[in-house]
Amino acid sequence: MKDFFSLFMKYVIETNQLSKKFNIGKKNEIEVLQNIHLQIQESTCILLKGASGSGKTTLLSILGGLTKATEGEYICLDKKISHWSEKFLTAFRRENIGIIFQQFNLIQGVDVWTNIALPAIPTEKSTKKLKEKVEKIATQIQIEHKLYANINTLSGGEMQRVAIARALLNEPMIILADEPTSQLDSDNSENILNIFQELKQKGKTIIVTSHDNRVENSNLIDKIIELKDGKIVE
Ligand SMILES: Nc1ncnc2c1ncn2[C@@H]1O[C@H](COP(=O)(O)OP(=O)(O)O)[C@@H](O)[C@H]1O
Ligand SMILES: [Mg+2]
Numbered sequence: 001m002k003d004f005f006s007l008f009m010k011y012v013i014e015t016n017q018l019s020k021k022f023n024i025g026k027k028n029e030i031e032v033l034q035n036i037h038l039q040i041q042e043s044t045c046i047l048l049k050g051a052s053g054s055g056k057t058t059l060l061s062i063l064g065g066l067t068k069a070t071e072g073e074y075i076c077l078d079k080k081i082s083h084w085s086e087k088f089l090t091a092f093r094r095e096n097i098g099i100i101f102q103q104f105n106l107i108q109g110v111d112v113w114t115n116i117a118l119p120a121i122p123t124e125k126s127t128k129k130l131k132e133k134v135e136k137i138a139t140q141i142q143i144e145h146k147l148y149a150n151i152n153t154l155s156g157g158e159m160q161r162v163a164i165a166r167a168l169l170n171e172p173m174i175i176l177a178d179e180p181t182s183q184l185d186s187d188n189s190e191n192i193l194n195i196f197q198e199l200k201q202k203g204k205t206i207i208v209t210s211h212d213n214r215v216e217n218s219n220l221i222d223k224i225i226e227l228k229d230g231k232i233v234e
Helices: 002-006 056-063 086-096 112-120 127-140 156-168 186-201
Strands: 011-022 030-041 045-049 071-076 097-100 174-178 205-209 223-228
Touching: 011 056, 011 205, 030 056, 030 205, 045 056, 056 071, 056 174, 056 205, 086 097, 097 156, 112 127, 112 156, 127 156, 156 174, 156 186, 174 186, 186 205
Parallel strands: 045 205, 045 223, 097 174, 174 205
Antiparallel strands: 011 030, 011 071
16 A cells, blocks of 8 residues: 555655765775665655764765765755755755754854854844744754853753754755764653654654664654665665
8 A cells, every 4th residue: 555655755855876986086086875876755754874984974965965976866856956056055955954964063152042043044034033933943952041052162962952953943844864862861862853753744854864772763763774885785
């Protein structure tokens, strides 16, 4: 029955023969992804797993439109974005993709509020609405008590929650999360997994990398894709 319905479900993410090399033509040329085919349906959560160095972060970065593949095609939300210029990609990303970076990529020296608000600042003209949006997501992620603290004064787990809040602010269709619970205690991890579960039920597609058994064993995960030396393990 599921296969019958899946005929009508469209792919949110589709890649054909993606490969990624770094340092092309140099002595230290390295191929980190090889022949990656993905077909990911909407309203699902995929766990991307594999040893350190297997290519997980590089693949997420390509799926997030931040890194260009060396070869192959990437179709995201029915748009072949692999050949788009940075200008179009930036706007597309802001609207459709929320990325939770392994290293958080927060802006140092400013407060939590500014860090979370960032993806909506170019588009949300009403200060009142922006404020409401930021407060709502901060409350959900349980970081509202630190909204006006300087980001540099936060613990690792708090910074991770700010990174998650920022990625979810614009309610993107696609959420890419690189080790999103690596610094969280079990209460906060559970909260994040529950939030992801709700987002999935609302039709969002989530790709998460993780070493955390709490994530792998969670019923959030619909499918596991394993990478080994840049290739998908069949
Ligand atoms: N910018 C880069 N230049 C050269 N090599 C890189 C670069 N980024 C990643 N790599 C290499 O690509 C491989 C995969 O890295 P990564 O995607 O971070 O793996 P994972 O997230 O699974 O640990 C590693 O060997 C890493 O050293
Ligand atoms: Mg990584």
